[in-house]
Amino acid sequence: MKSIEITKIKSKVAELITKASFNLPPDIKEAVKRSREKETGTAARQVLDLILDNSFAAPRDKLPLCQDCGNTYIDLKIGPGIYIEDSGNLYKHLNDAVSEAYNSNFLRKSIVSDPLYERVNTGNNTPALISTQFGTGPGLEISVSLKGGGSENCSYLSMENPSVGQDRIISLVLELVRTNVTKSCPPVIIGIGIGSTASEVVKLARTAAFRNLSIRNSDKKYQFLERTILKEVNNTGIGPQGLGGMTTAIGCNIEYAPCHIATLPVAVFLQCHCLRRASSKISPS
Structure with a gap:
């Protein structure tokens, strides 16, 4: 022992x-930088510039x-x-x-x-x-x-009909984004949980939302769904802070698990651009 x-x-x-x-995680900072390079609108670029400025000022000035x-x-x-x-x-x-x-x-x-x-x-x-x-x-x-509480208020749980396909998942996320994303300080990271139970699928969505953006789902079908949802969300044109642009989201992660034959639980976590996580390991004495 x-x-x-x-x-x-x-x-x-x-x-x-x-x-x-x-400290804003490196993968989030890099995603914002890439989005800044692609944006053409003045307002969108200014918002992304401010996010990057904040990511440097926070550790320098010891401000959250x-x-x-x-x-x-x-x-x-x-x-x-x-x-x-x-x-x-x-x-x-x-x-x-x-x-x-x-x-x-x-x-x-x-x-x-x-x-x-x-x-x-x-x-x-x-x-x-x-x-x-x-x-x-x-x-x-x-x-x-x-x-934070703002994006937490935009969390969503749905018990879907098991017969629905990926198109329903895409439309569900898009509906949620159109209704709530401006309350979540976009650009956001979309964490989606699919399967398990009503009580567990929300945990899957939380895990997905905080997953490193460089890590894709190991299943190619879910990889494709992640890319498709991210593209469709950014096609809405809502943009950073809802001011218009190509960057409504900087990432979409999906976690899934087996579920009952009669159920299809789906949960969505909208995580604001200010994603905060840190991890470490302790070795025994």
Whole structure:
């Protein structure tokens, strides 16, 4: 059995939250640069220029990439034979790390304890949304992602008729984009989950939305669907911040899973251009 100290995990989580809050991932930055080169409209190019300017100013001046510092997602993948010290209190320690990172970096706290009645801010951006799974790689993999409320409000779940084909998926996404994308600070990344169950397909969409844009779906049929949806979305001409242009989205990722014969769950996450994620691995002592 290989041990990992809880203090190392807390320190790493706080470090990743800080990194994600101030640093736009390289694949997102490159996608914005490529879109900037293709755009011809003045307004569209100005918006993309501002996004790039912000990506340089945030780490330089220690200012968050976005004023909405988001829900905090923490995903742990535990390797073979790994023992986490004080694992019974793991979630408490992770939330302590979130609180420390948000307070020390002066990040906006956006979580309320009661969703319907009191809606009182918890004051430290906790609780985080934590998931754990077992992996085959050595050590402990930690991934942190932050998602703001504006694009979260544009999430979508549909239980489709199993007889529909890809055309229905394309039209569903286009309808959602036309209705909601300007509320999601475009250009967006479109994360789509297909299959599994109503409760799980939303997780697939979230995973897709935060997947590196250089990684395509391993299934060629879904690769084609990713490319087709991205092309059709950009053909709408909505453009950056809804001001017109060829860049309504900079990416479309799909994750899929087996499902029941009587169902076809579909979920869509619209992720704003300010995609925040960071990951690392801890080796056992």
